[in-house]
Amino acid sequence: MLGITRLTQVRAGIRSTTLREQSKIRDAAAYAKLSKIRWAGHVMRLDDHRWTRAVSDWTPRDVKRTIGRPPTRWSDSFTRSFKDRCDALRVPRTDRIHWTTLARERDKWKDCWRPLGTSEDQRESR
Helix, strand or coil: CCCCHHHHECCCCCCCCHHHHHCCCCCCHHHHHHHHHHHHHHHHHHHHHHHHHHHHHHHCCCCCCCCCCCCCCCHHHHHHHHHHHHHHHCHHHHHHHHHHHHHHHHHHHHHHHCCCCHHHHHHHHH
16 A cells, blocks of 8 residues: 555564554554444433343343353443543542443543543644
8 A cells, every 4th residue: 555565664664553644544453442432422322211222231130150250241341441541540549430421421421532642722722
């Protein structure tokens, strides 16, 4: 796409992130995570009793737990990412809000997942 081979990239010391910026290709993992975050916010804001919301909150009561480590749930990635982000911003544990509560307010949810380097002043100047 850019005409740069892997060998040329290594010899010239060009980072993959630089090539990705030049080609304007999105990182697949970052795009998947962002899509998942957007979908979770959408689902948590649903007010009516749809299956989507019911299934995401549902816990089976008649099934026995499996032996060993419990399987990772869909919401575990949000809990882990949200905790890491709060730790990076040095938010005290007492001031933290559960991600499902935060997702119900669209503006706060968007602000929460904005890149760490972006501040309110930078966002308003756009």
